[in-house]
Amino acid sequence: MAPVSLTVDTQHGPVVGFHDSHPLRLTSSALDSESSPPRPDGARRSPVAKWLGIPYATAQRFRRPTAPEPWTEPRQCFEFGSQFPQPPSNTELLLSRLPGFLLRTHIPTSEGSHFVNVFAPGDVHQGEDLPVLVWVYGGALNNGDAGRFFYDPTELVRDSAARDQRCIVVTLNYRTNIFGFCASQDLVEEDPHGLAGNYGLYDVVSALEWVQSNIRLFGGSPERVTAFGQSAGAFLISHLLVSGRRLFQRAICQSGAANTMMLRPVDKAYPAYDPILTSLGVDPTTSSPSARLAALRAAPASQLLDLHKATHSLSGLSLALEPEAGGRGTWTRDTMRRLERGERDEWVREVVMGVTEDEGTVFANMLGLVSPAAFDAYVSQFPASIQPRIRNAYLPSSPPGSGPGPHPAEGSVPLTHLPGARLLADQIFVHPVLAQAEALSSGSGSGSESEGTRARVWLYRLRTGPSSIRAHPAGAQLGAFHSIDLPCVFNSRSLWEGDAAKGSEGRAREVRGDEATAREVGTRWVAFATTGEPDPAWPPFDPSSPSQLVFAHDGATSVEPLDDTLVRGKRLELYFEGHEDEGEGEEVLGTADE
Template sequence: MTTTRGRIAIRLAVIFGLLTSAGAASAQTPDRVSVTGGRIVGERQDGVRVFRGVPYAAAPVGPLRWRDPRPAPRWTGERPATRFAPACLQTGTSMPGEPPSPSAEDCLYLNVWAPIADGSPKPVIVWFPGGGLANGSTSIPLYDGAALARRGAVVVTVAYRLGALGFLAHPALSAESPDHASGNYGLMDQVAALEWVKANAAAFGGDPARVTIAGQSAGATSVSILMASPRAKGLFQRAIGQSGGLFEPTALAPQYQLARAEADGAALMTRLGATTLDEMRALPADRLLAGAGGVTHPVIEPRLLPEAPFEVFRAGRHSDVPLLVGYNAEEARSLTDVAEVTAANFNEKLAARWGRLPPPLPAPYAFTTDDQARTARLDFERDLRFGWDIRTWAMLQAEHGRSPVYLYRFERRPPWLAGSVRADWGASHFADLWYMFDHLDPADGNWTATDRVLADRMAEAWVAFAAIGDPNGRGGAWAPFTLADPKAMRLGETPAMGDLPEEPNFRAFDAVYDSLRGPR
């Protein structure tokens, strides 16, 4: 005989079962959207609309290898958009310990995470992954945009051509171009993706008039180039750069000039035993990547980047939009092995890595002991590769732009799991990504309440910035960076505005770089 309490329990169990079934069904509910090219079918997961593997350009294969991206061909019927497309062909991985992603030359796809539509257009964040323009994938879990989408942003992650497939310059390629230019195909992919976003953002509930370009490392370098590029003007209204940028004098990187890049491309063709572009386009793609050498960098050329970004910003010809930039306090710990550096061999090891440097550059990094020498080397690498570019980017915007710029210094040392590849990283390159994407997975670290609060604040600030051009969302305390008050938001245990500890080091770089550029 069933008691009243038993009947209630059964009824609750039935109701709970129905709710659970409905929740499971909703997690797999198809979501249909019409975009340029045709209709796609994504899905709803945990209150977010997700579309993976959406083509934004034609496959850059065969005769389209080393050509500017073409529109994706239309398709009939409904195209599934529930799986990531292969990453662009690459060597290595973008992050130590990251498993390689499946890759292919047919790779110009993007992914979208969007809030459930409520009738109000949402800001759009377009994310370009890092990886030194040689590797990187949109499918790694860290770039999942669901947490930012739940805060009210449409998040788009974009794959673009890498290595020699994305950046080869060659006299014959320039000759067949109406702009007499070659190289930068990966950056042209990014422009094509932004054009696609402008045309299709509204289909996902996004606002095409509030697009933020964002990236970390080489993704941030891409953002600095897009801000300087006439081809990208009008395609975005905000910009975020994390630990990357391209502002050094071109005298330090002559290979960025078109003529030198073309010569390097011709040398690659010779090494590969090809004599014509048709032969190069017929080569297996993996042979191109394996023999590319240093053909993995932007090129200053007429169609996308006619001038170095520093000169464009200094002349005020850049896209003058609100800017959020920053670097990490211990950038180099995840990238540079200093185990063999000592006080006695510091200069020798530095020269082996960077060649002969002007003495004023390493001068601020004083040391006496071996431990101090290792710290000095890490600090130098941080400033040379990331810190100086970010601070200079902020200064150029503050001096030559009208839109505000916000600067941060990420200082939190994540509680990485002992024994993992990240155990000794500290506040290194990559560390900020776990926080701004709000991905504090227990598989990665022993996260505390302090970490979760910081992740919440950073994710909220990034979405607020995308929405209004100001990171001050719920009770923020960010102040714009200005030449009169050059302070940064120091993102540590207790975020607060403060001075940059590296400013004396940066001034040494300023003096050397200004001497290489010549008078204004």
């Protein structure tokens, strides 16, 4: 087989890539940049073939994506393309304090940022048909960009190839915040199919369609595509399990499921719509629909983003329910209930799902859910009938028969032990993930060819993270917090190599432990994408005897039975008052910014 040329003629036009033999850098090694010199020792690593910033679509504001304008001259794809307008990421700001973190502030911003990036082994051959992993980032539907350091798969591809686990990774941009998830009746009436909202999700669909049409040209197999994502990315992938489109065959959902965020009617999907119009000087009650939309489209992107940030609430972004009439809608009914009824796409047969040990610490800190008064106020939002059970489950134990003990005094215990952090973790992440795992492993596919079959699901829990994060004051109190899995999955080696690796023998052991953890996670993710089974010693989820694979410090793994309080029938139904027995598509869970 001939090597894949660095000039690839995609369906929209030719693109030119490059070989990268450097350790991961701030800017592309294809560019002459003094800000990102190679390591002083001149070390080179096995090459990774990269094509960065390939256009996969174009879209006007508040419209679904269409094919990009074709081009004929070869396009140099040497650096990540621009990012969509967005607020800063709290997770990125937290991690950027760490030695070895590459904060890529040089990436520009534009509404025209529909780009994909392809990473392959440097010696990939035509017709090799490698497994493909497509990354969908998180960010609470409010921010995110494929060019961020902790989404860069360079070392994942490089080290996987060295282990004879050759794969291709594709990363993509999709619109977030008001640009990706604005919805209103005005947009419904304007749209020829009566659809509104979900623009960012349609971006993901369009990028996955690009993969299906083009990835064979890069040495990948469109029949072995695994969509993987974290948090809001896992949430979006979960909703693509009922898309009716053959976009991927396997999925990895990290810290997210269909009920982690919300699917709401159009008039509730973007509650800041009217306040933003008012801020633009447009009366939302007396102006015409066309005038309202014209004002929103005429506003500079920076102004619209500022207004969004000023009005954005912690549950202010969601997917929008689409009408069933006319047959053009995809997300027409509650996705979790569809999965429970066995209506999933039958060609997705294997799914990995899991959480980190301390998902709720960042959110409890962000929401101020750290004091007794704050915890009581939060619990009061649940039905009165289950509030005693919540207190029993999350407050410290007291002597038998005396009920729950007092809430720990603020600052007296680590965030990892706070009742509010544990409650948020279960409500937003742990319970939705378990419910989706049960639905997938119990329900049958929607196609006649798979009637009566079940998807195979593997559950995991990550109880560790890079030692530099666990030791740093910014991360030490947070435990294995939400997003700490990202450096492990992408093998973000600069967090523990180079200067970070120097020092005592104890530090050297920590570095070896970080490398082992990244290897254990990455090996299983790529094995799953390759064969549909992450590890022969990791049993698939069985609702009658549920277990999970635990990733612990220094690469240690073990299979553990699921805690008895988390199994179906014994889990608390953590729905706010008025939503515990609601109709399809209503708000059921809160979420927080990332």
